[in-house]
Amino acid sequence: MYILLDIKKDCSLVIPISNPEKLGGLKTVNFFLVKQEKSLSLIDAGYNTDSHWEALNLALNQNGLVLQDLTEIILTHHHIDHVGLVDRIVDAHPIPVYASPLSIPRLKRDKDFMELRVEFFEKLYYEMGCGETGEKQIAYLKKALLRNKGKAMRAEITAITDNEFLGFTILEVPGHSPDQLAFLDQQRKQLFAGDLLIEHISSNAIVEPDENGSRLPTISQQIDSLNKCAAFHIDSVFPGHGAVIQDPKALIHKRLERIEEKSELILRYIQSGHSTANEIAQVLYKNTYNEQFSLVMSEIIGHLDYLEAKKKVTMKKLQSICHYHVTV
Structure with a gap:
């Protein structure tokens, strides 16, 4: 999938990933650049592979940018296909990393x-x-x-605790993952949804414990998270995998x-x-x-x-x- 939107007009860029045939039913692994007035945020960070690293740098260069223009990394959740390049980026260009507080013990492998x-x-x-x-x-x-045990994320992670952050409305959308967040740009009616909603496949609600070891009600959480997003006027959903979703309410109803x-x-x-x-x-x-x-x-x-x-x-x-x- 190669979808390029003009970030110079303060929109979003879907970074293309090479070797999509190796991803099976996922089709692609997506991560995003969002240009705002004083920031260039990376939402999610793919796998820690050379092809994903090259895709990131190519997408930046094709839009007149370099890695050093990034101002922060924002993570939707802790799964390996969303966080892989974080340490590699921060080693080359120290910038803050933000995620749900529930992501931290998982990413740091407490x-x-x-x-x-x-x-x-x-x-x-x-x-x-x-x-x-x-x-x-x-x-x-x-x-x-x-x-x-040696694969804990080295980068320092700052917890996202506010309802508004970097121009986004922060939505807690557990189900697929206990720590999953979605980032809503209400002005542009865009939602960066992680793995909450994927066009070509249903996202798995994955059973996990909470911080006390109690089982989370993942299907109920998934339903609540989908309904939460359906309550907003959203024109486009940028998912963690596959194509951009242009009719999210219909797909939410289907799911x-x-x-x-x-x-x-x-x-x-x-x-x-x-x-x-x-x-x-x-x-x-x-x-x-x-x-x-x-x-x-x-x-x-x-x-x-x-x-x-x-x-x-x-x-x-x-x-x-x-x-x-x-x-x-």
Whole structure:
């Protein structure tokens, strides 16, 4: 995708990323330059690859700019495809980095939080009846904890705590990620939405713990976040992946409908006798269950929490395993 808008007219620039064929269903990884009167902000920072570094510098140079013209980096959330170049940029050109306060322990790989997160998933996968597959995933997470402990972001991160920041209205839009923010330019009716809304695929609501280790209601959060954005007059959504979205309300409505359809489908599987999250995941996703275990389980667990919150199902533990039944 190569979409260039004239930043000299104080608009936004979507930076093209090379090798999009390697990104699978994501199509592209987008990050953005926003030129305002006294600033040139970079929203998100792609992967830490030479192709993304070259794309950033090429986009700057094609618009008569250099890296040293950047005044700050603003992050929508902590996922690796949104933060990869931060240290490389700041090493070459020291500028402030801003993100949600909830991003900081994740980006800094805070030892206590990262260990709490592994313990959370170990308990979760056991209670959801994941058995040996869950145990393998926990073994992987524990190895990754050791392998990646040196990959904490070196750059200092300043928490965004105000409702207005650098000319943007700050919207907290969790669901896909607990720390996800969207940046709304109300004057131009543009929203930089991270992974909240993507045109060609549904964004996953990913189960995560909060800072105390409690499970977040990710599907409910996703619904609230989509409705929050639908309440504003927005002409264009600049997403973390794929094309710019020109009719966001229609797409938001489609995504909300799809959430309800998926919940009703899961409800039917429970009615047919599949009572654990793991059983539902296996029969619904088949081969994808093994190929994308953590994402599949996030989807199922998130919907079960949503159905329970709506009082459509009840949960009872049998030998410490959660079993779900349709509410009578």
